[in-house]
Amino acid sequence: MGIKICPATIIRAEKECFQNLECFENIIREKLMTSYVVHFDETGMKIEGKRHWLHVASNDKYTCYLPHSKRGAEAIDAMGILPEFKGVAVHDGWKPYNVYDCDHALCNAHLQRELTGIEENYKQQWAKEMN
Structure with a gap:
């Protein structure tokens, strides 16, 4: 488009967005921590060519994402929801x-995947009926 933007302007805008969204992120965490049911999961991903984990906590209204270099308790604790969660x-x-x-x-x-595996690998009829 022919518009030149100084890199410092972009950096300043990113910092401002980060600061403004921090309050919103804290609200989402609080809403999730006080929910009755929250779903937790993680999936592998690459960040700058290195293996990381995207941790997720969600309910029907809110979702919190946390990319982290660790998969286990260190990352779960860093998200700050499950350690205080009582639902x-x-x-x-x-x-x-x-x-x-x-x-x-x-x-x-x-x-359902476990039941399918039991049905297919061990030919257990009860697993098919439950699935």
């Missing part, structure tokens, strides 16, 4: 989630 944590049953002092529920998608 029902829905997750894939991954061991680090289970140490937190709240109620736990297995994610239905993961449960």
